[in-house]
Amino acid sequence: MTVTPLRPTLLAIMVEDQVRAALQEDLGRAGDITTYATIAPSLMAEARVNTRQEGIVAGMELARTAFRLVDPAVVFDAHMEDGDRVKPGDALITVNGPARSVLSAERVALNFLMHLSGIATLTARYAAEIAHTPAKVTCTRKTLPGLRALAKYAVRLGGASNHRYGLDDAVLIKDNHIAVSGGVASAVRAARAYCGHLVKIEVEVDGLDQMREALTASPDVILLDNMGPERLREAVEINRLAAGLSPEAYRNAPNRVKLEASGNVDLTTIKAIAESGIDYISTSKITMAAPTLDVGLDVVTR
Structure with a gap:
């Protein structure tokens, strides 16, 4: 429903x-x-x-x-x-x-x-460009200083969803965190050990090998950075197979890892990105370039 x-x-x-x-x-x-x-x-x-x-x-x-x-x-x-x-x-x-x-x-x-x-x-x-798909547009932390809550409010009025509001309400392990901490899976496991059960954990990867490594640590979300539609489709299939789900069951499976795409997102690219089967598409353009x-x-x- x-x-x-x-x-x-x-x-x-x-x-x-x-x-x-x-x-x-x-x-x-x-x-x-x-x-x-x-x-x-x-x-x-x-x-x-x-x-x-x-x-x-x-x-x-x-x-x-x-x-x-x-x-x-x-x-x-x-x-x-x-x-x-x-x-x-x-x-x-x-x-x-x-x-x-x-x-x-x-x-x-x-x-x-x-x-x-x-x-x-x-x-x-x-949001209208991808309304025919299950994917959702989401904003980022790239907002004018002091106006984040207002910008995220406006994003929701426009029919998209909010990403984290700040550094304190969700974990997003990015490439620099991974470079310092020593690895994708180890960073996810460290975050899981540190945070409470209500805190979501997302990890950014820039390749499919990193994605496979991330899946071994079961993050809540994997952020696929700067991947084209074909690579994104591969990522969706990798995720489906790792979860052991049929194509029909995959979309509505409640406990599987969610996939988010970011990078090179604009009104000319977002449709193809959404049609790859990913769950979320994050872009700073809706808050920083509107x-x-x-x-x-x-x-x-x-």
């Missing part, structure tokens, strides 16, 4: 410090001197945030928090939710309140919306 995952949740308490820091960076030592110089304190404004491109919305709670922190008197009316698909001209938000406050919060609110919506939108394109979604705020004139 296929289970449709619920949309991820981003609570205000998870984002307030980041929004506050962004506002402090933008407002600096003297505040929004342009707005203070040109807009009287008594003036009120209504403004709408509209999308100018097709995409997927992410970051509404950050935008809400930006306006609230600048001025609780600003009324924030959301017309969309995170995860909604939008087209050019769609209204995301209407804000009403003191004009100075609306304009001073604008840039920070839009920066978060544009960045996170861009990640969700590009991620959705990657263009922003074009979103703008316009004051409503009467």
Whole structure:
């Protein structure tokens, strides 16, 4: 039975410090001197945030928090939710309140919306390319400093899954760990002895001989680095035979080693990679190379 995952949740308490820091960076030592110089304190404004491109919305709670922190008197009316698909001209938000406050919060609110919506939108394109396969797109730890939890949230809104959040929630034994520790299997066994039973262990290999060695230590996941589709198909078959499973039983076997592909993943290559039969495809492009979604705020004139 296929289970449709619920949309991820981003609570205000998870984002307030980041929004506050962004506002402090933008407002600096003297505040929004342009707005203070040109807009009287008594003036009120209504403004709408509209999308100018097709995409997927992410970051509404950050935008809400930006306006609230600048001025609780600003009324924030959301017309969309995170995860909604939008087209050019769609209204995301209407804000009403003191004009100075609306304009001073604008840039920070839009920066978060544009960045996170861009990640969700590009991620959705990657996920759509392999929707006909059981493989899942997953992100990496390559995120802008300080924004990892937000970027990974946007990835999930785009229909992909999250890799580890940091160095402390899962083991990923990479080539440099293996070079120092002395071997693939020994590194996996050492990790298993060190970590508790709830910690997943993944090991990176760059060849099929290393993969065979890794299988002797039974990691949870093997990361196949920079292998083309043909080599990946070989890896899947090696894994199937090692597990003693028929082709029909292999895909849904709960306890077999999972295979992840990485390296040279983009929109032109991901389909062939997924069709090789691997389980996960990790790429940093969805978090590090996503263009922003074009979103703008316009004051409503009467």
